[in-house]
Amino acid sequence: TQLLEQSPQFLSIQEGENLTVYCNSSSVFSSLQWYRQEPGEGPVLLVTVVTGGEVKKLKRLTFQFGDARKDSSLHITAAQPGDTGLYLCAGGRNTDKLIFGTGTRLQVFP
Amino acid sequence: DVKVTQSSRYLVKRTGEKVFLECVQDMDHENMFWYRQDPGLGLRLIYFSYDVKMKEKGDIPEGYSVSREKKERFSLILESASTNQTSMYLCASSFRASNEKLFFGSGTQLSVL
Numbered sequence: 001t002q003l004l005e006q007s008p009q010f011l012s013i014q015e016g017e018n019l020t021v022y023c024n025s026s027s028v029f030s031s032l033q034w035y036r037q038e039p040g041e042g043p044v045l046l047v048t049v050v051t052g053g054e055v056k057k058l059k060r061l062t063f064q065f066g067d068a069r070k071d072s073s074l075h076i077t078a079a080q081p082g083d084t085g086l087y088l089c090a091g092g093r094n095t096d097k098l099i100f101g102t103g104t105r106l107q108v109f110p
Numbered sequence: 111d112v113k114v115t116q117s118s119r120y121l122v123k124r125t126g127e128k129v130f131l132e133c134v135q136d137m138d139h140e141n142m143f144w145y146r147q148d149p150g151l152g153l154r155l156i157y158f159s160y161d162v163k164m165k166e167k168g169d170i171p172e173g174y175s176v177s178r179e180k181k182e183r184f185s186l187i188l189e190s191a192s193t194n195q196t197s198m199y200l201c202a203s204s205f206r207a208s209n210e211k212l213f214f215g216s217g218t219q220l221s222v223l
Contacts, residue, residue, distance in 0.1 A: 009150060033211070042114070042200055042214025043153075088152060090212075097143075097168070098212065100153040 003027050004091055004101035012107045013079055021074040021104045023089035030094050032065050032072045037086040079108045113137070116201050116215035123222050129188040131218050133201030139213070140206055142184035143168075144176060147198040147217070159184055191222045 007022045023032070031050045035043035047056050049065035049072065056063045060083075062075040072089055089101040117132035135142065141160050145153040145168075155168030157176040165176050173195060177185045184203075188195055198219050202212040 004152075006152075035212075040216065042202070042216050043212070044214070045211050048211065090153075092210075097155060097158060100145075102150060102152045 003099050004089055006087075006089060006101040006104045008104060009102065010105050012109070015080060015108055015110050016078050019076050019079060019106070021087055021106070023072045023074075023101050025070050025091060027091070027093075028069050029091035030069070031092040032069070033090045033092070033098070034063055034072070034074055035088045035090065037088065039085070043086075043088055079106075081108045081110050084108050114201055114203055114213050114215040116199075116218050118218050119216065121218055121220045123191050123220065125192060125222060127191050129191050129220065131186040131188075131199055131201075131220070133184045133186070133215055134182050135203040135213070136182065137203060137205070137213065138181065139203035140181075141204045142178065143202040143204075143212065144174075144184065144186045145200045145202065146170070147200055153200065156186065193222050196220060196222045
């Protein structure tokens with residue numbers, strides 16, 4: 001059973017556009033991580049959010065954890081070709097292992 | 111810089127072969143993980159280990175086994191490879207809690223013919 005659903009599954013946009021990726025669950029998580037995976041590489045952690053309603057910014061990327069800690073979003077402003085990759089959310093519950101989302105593949109064209 | 115190294119980038123094996131995937135980390139991490147990655151399914155946990163000689167089943171352990179004889183090395187074994195085990199395999203490690211930040215290797219793309 002997939003506990004974390006991401007949408008959209010694919011996103012293809014032009015440079016300069018804005019986009020939002022969603023990560024949804026019916027379960028509550030104590031923390032939510034976002035990873036980016038570039039072709040030929042393993043995922044790399046971008047951010048961890050731990051408090052309901054928390055917002056974190058990483059340059060043009062804004063991450064939000066839902067108030068009920070069941071969902072999260074990633075918003076990219078003025079996307080660049082360097083943002084291209086697979087974005088994965090991962091939820092943690094106390095000492096239990098991480099659960100990964102289904103992934104969103106983003107392609108940004110120049 | 112911290113590093114998780116997977117021994118092979120690409121592997122091609124025949125059905126029925128025994129396959130070893132090796133992973134080494136240089137960060138003195140307690141936890142090590144093996145995931146497989148398939149399009150549209152995200153990362154699925156096969157096995158993990160929180161200490162030397164300790165192992166726990168993940169979500170999809172069938173057809174796989176693991177070995178952790180030394181802290182820095184975690185091996186994934188396919189006893190008799192099958193075509194449905196064709197996939198990208200990712201090794202990861204973390205310092206203490208199993209839901210902490212994961213450091214991943216670059217992956218091994220395994221094709222079973």
